[in-house]
């Protein structure tokens with residue numbers, strides 16, 4: 001059972017106004033631990049004709065939030081479902097400070113994916129990208145040319161990652177396609193066995209069946225002046241993937 005203010009481990013927690021430990025706030029910021037309200041009268045947002053249903057939510061800071069992070073904001077979230085089950089999350093964050101002050105934040109859609117077996121999963125789209133390795137003091141490295149596979153703990157922030165990343169699950173014959181807009185980075189995280197054991201709200205072997213791929217703005221914080229609004233979008237779809245002689249065609253997966 002989830003008892004606020006504990007974050008939910010799974011789904012798509014929203015990291016705002018701080019990703020990870022990059023600041024003075026609690027890990028990943030406070031937004032993921034708050035109750036959001038239904039936004040009955042959201043400002044217009046173009047609706048993709050493929051969208052069949054959506055809900056608009058809003059988060060504004062409480063008095064306590066303002067003590068920790070002294071900025072007034074309106075965070076609108078549209079959660080939309082397409083006919084084929086495609087999911088789209090659009091975040092709109094507006095600076096509503098009345099004292100003329102800008103604010104800066106980092107952000108992530110902390111997306112948990114369910115996979116059959118992490119050792120059999122490949123991530124395509126992040127080859128040759130630069131990344132900051134959270135396990136090595138955020139040092140910068142460059143990924144090799146091969147798809148990413150998993151054989152130990154991974155906690156990396158890929159910088160200026162492409163707008164489409166694919167998670168290919170051989171055993172399930174399923175590929176998750178993650179698309180992102182307005183979010184330059186992509187975090188990839190799996191805690192592996194030792195960290196899984198150390199996490200109280202996580203089963204010892206659950207790491208085998210999950211992977212986080214998180215569209216994010218981490219390296220360069222986003223700054224908004226009063227009255228300015230930022231928009232970031234996450235798109236998710238699951239497509240059946242055929243699996244022939246051990247190889248998928250990555251170009252086909254990523255470019256349709």
Ligand SMILES: O=P(O)(O)OC[C@H]1O[C@@H](O)[C@H](O)[C@@H](O)[C@@H]1O
Nearest residue numbers: 007020027028110134155187189
């Ligand atoms: O346990 P939390 O706060 O949900 O965070 C889980 C992980 O989230 C990832 O996004 C971070 O890169 C990791 O460093 C972190 O361990």
